[in-house]
Amino acid sequence: MKQFISFVKKEFYHIGRDRRTLFILLVMPIVQIIIFGFALTNEVKNSSIAVLDQANDVGTRSIIAELDASNYFTVQKNLNSYKEVESEFKKGKIKMVIVFPQNFATDIKHFNKAQIQFITDASDPNLANTMNSYASNIIMDYQNRINQDLKLPYRIKTEYRMLYNAQLKGAYSFVPGVMSMVLMLICTMMTAITIVKEKELGTMEVMLVSPVQPLKIVIAKAVPYLLLSTINITTILLLSVFVLDVPINGSIILLVSEAILFTLTSLALGLLISTVTDSQQTAMFISLTGMFLPTVMLSGFMFPIENMPLPLQIISNIVPAKWFYFIVKSVMIKGVGLASVWRETLILVAMTGFFLLLSIKKFKIRLA
Structure with missing residues (x-):
């Protein structure tokens, strides 16, 4: 038994002398659990989006505020025209552009319906689908909230446009x-x-x-x-x-x-x-x-x-x-x-x- 213990001690001495092996044995599991624990997720958080608000009314500003307040999106930029959309996508920072038409408030008031367009960078199709889903849910929550006291409910329709990968391959x-x-x-x-x-x-x-x-x-x-x-x-x-x-x-x-x-x-x-x-x-x-x-x-x-x-x-x-x-x-x-x-x-x-x-x-x- 003493011989066995002495061999165990000797092996510990060898491991202690080899600092690289000791580092791999003790530090690598910590690194792996941190990377897998925090990076291994399909959730969307803090994705950068831009807004093209051609209406700039109370309703659109309220929706934009809710998108920005969520954990899913961060409104990075307000665009002035459609010409800026693709150039922003090519910079690589913006993942989605939300477009409000100029007659958004008028359509809601007179026709009880309006439309919002989601333009998404579909070069990563999984991310694009997830972002569209999250944004749609936020719009749906807003719609349900404003419809609580109305006999004729408002409907906000979302239109999707996928850039660079329309077929989502x-x-x-x-x-x-x-x-x-x-x-x-x-x-x-x-x-x-x-x-x-x-x-x-x-x-x-x-x-x-x-x-x-x-x-x-x-x-x-x-x-x-x-x-x-x-x-x-x-x-x-x-x-x-x-x-x-x-x-x-x-x-x-x-x-x-x-x-x-x-x-x-x-x-x-x-x-x-x-x-x-x-x-x-x-x-x-x-x-x-x-x-x-x-x-x-x-x-x-x-x-x-x-x-x-x-x-x-x-x-x-x-x-x-x-x-x-x-x-x-x-x-x-x-x-x-x-x-x-x-x-x-x-x-x-x-x-x-x-x-x-x-x-x-x-x-x-x-x-x-």
Whole structure:
């Protein structure tokens, strides 16, 4: 029994010395429960909407106030004309525009009925349907309240208009998300084990005594995976267009260029993981577990980021897939140009440079 206890103590000592393993064992479950607990929801909360109130009467102002007071919507902007609607959607912040016709009060008073139009960004069909449902319920509650003392009840009819995805195909949201996930996971995971593999095979000594600079060694490790990733990009786009019927409404050159930029970001991140780990197993675990959860949960692909608590919204800004997902959806589905995605592009460029410089700095020119 004493021998058994001594072996148990020895194992605890080993775990205690390996701080990375201890971190994974104790901290990773906490991170997972927080991410799943707060991000894993299909509810709509604090979604940004705009209002085109052409009537501007007591009734429309009351409805707008109720929408803004709910936990589901936040009125971000008041529009002046229909011309502003699509430009607001292309900026990516507004998810819905609610339009009140100019004769709203007159129709209610003289005809006991009026109409409201919901214009929704349907590039994410699930979100669009949920927002329409929530907004309709708020309008229905308002209608029931004003009808309490009336013999001839008022009727407010809602008209729905879905932008960018009139048929509400799931592939329109699925393709940009899968493209982000595939490039991030494959590129990061494959490059994460490259330098570590050289260490384990004992060939790193040969590379270190060569006259090649660390920068060239690091970049040389990434080049083959960059070329292979271009094949993945081409395959995904071809399947999207010819099999899933998802159109490329924007510039295909811009889309491919952004995909290559995101590939470089993923490769640079993989190289960073490779330089700071000592075994292929650890590198693969970090690249899979550490990248898969943030990419799926915090990129906006599966769950709207605005639904999450503020700390998770802030953390999502350091997830490269979030910015690439926005770029692909904007260029591919909405047909915008570089002028609309320059900010997200600049963020990916900065991330790529940061990861690459840190990889070079962390690259050990001596094994011992």
